[in-house]
């Protein structure tokens with residue numbers, strides 16, 4: 001699909017863009033921004049992933065806290081079915097209750113129900129201004145408490161990201177001690193809106209985080225300064241890579257009230273298995289990327305131990321009202337846990353939808369329904 005990479009239309013009057021599936025997500029964002037419009041879903045892979053892939057996995061990202069995930073922006077799809085027929089679902093209307101929601105059925109279907117060949121996405125006006133605060137805390141529990149306090153105070157940030165002590169330590173090792181603030185947890189809060197509101201809100205939030213016990217607060221009042229804080233966020237990933245260990249990144253989600261319990265569980269799992277675990281991610285919506293840092297996953301004994309640890313993690317997640325994937329989808333990596341995650345009835349409904357749309361099983365075979 002990579003060669004189907006044309007932006008066919010950007011139409012601010014209708015608040016839509018029509019694109020082929022191979023358009024790179026970041027390029028669509030940039031193109032609509034030049035018209036003053038915004039396509040918010042922002043997976044960290046946006047410079048290399050495609051809108052078609054985002055639709056097929058229902059991709060998310062940091063700004064989905066305020067703006068929602070890819071699903072909320074898919075207005076219409078053209079899909080080639082296994083039969084070769086072309087299905088048009090939805091369209092360019094921002095509301096649509098006409099028939100079953102076949103567009104949403106295709107979103108997140110991981111290429112197993114049809115091949116998406118054209119996408120109409122919803123656009124919204126681009127916010128005028130953006131600002132950020134980076135605040136370090138003594139530990140994860142203190143930072144998680146601040147997450148809830150910010151939301152309780154009536155502020156809905158565009159992004160609310162949290163980082164644990166393991167990741168902070170890896171970043172100190174990679175970037176140098178002086179590049180990181182003191183503390184064992186880091187919170188990044190981004191707000192956007194019109195210029196006056198953002199500047200007032202930034203000052204209020206700074207005081208608020210200080211009252212919540214922040215050890216150090218870095219202020220980013222404009223987009224360039226925000227980029228420096230986002231760079232630190234990206235550096236957290238590189239720091240984990242720099243450890244030389246293989247990162248098994250699990251994009252699990254828990255109800256937000258269970259953030260601290262999740263990290264406590266991960267700490268215990270680390271002690272029980274000897275496998276280091278790093279947790280960071282989208283605190284505002286409970287989507288904490290839990291990374292098992294494994295020495296040599298190709299080694300059968302290590303793989304067995306890591307898979308057993310993943311099994312404990314997913315079992316805990318499912319038992320605590322969470323989900324095993326918030327944005328990456330199931331693919332092959334999470335296939336062993338799908339039955340446990342969906343339950344019998346849901347699996348049967350999934351199977352009957354698959355059988356009716358793809359009776360010969362020719363679309364993305366070998367995945368979680370086989």
Ligand SMILES: Cc1cc2nc3c(=O)[nH]c(=O)nc-3n(C[C@H](O)[C@H](O)[C@H](O)COP(=O)(O)OP(=O)(O)OC[C@H]3O[C@@H](n4cnc5c(N)ncnc54)[C@H](O)[C@@H]3O)c2cc1C
Pocket residue numbers: 001021042043044045048049050051052053054055056057058059060061062110111112114115116117327328364
């Ligand atoms: C460094 C990095 C950071 C990431 N960060 C995030 C993040 O923040 N949030 C997030 O959600 N994900 C993230 N991801 C995961 C990944 O980038 C996303 O899932 C993305 O949506 C996949 O898009 P892609 O174009 O790479 O699709 P691919 O990986 O090529 O495909 C993904 C699935 O979609 C199917 N598919 C692709 N195109 C079509 C089509 N046209 N029709 C039908 N099926 C199709 C494929 O068969 C496959 O099953 C990250 C990945 C990396 C490597």
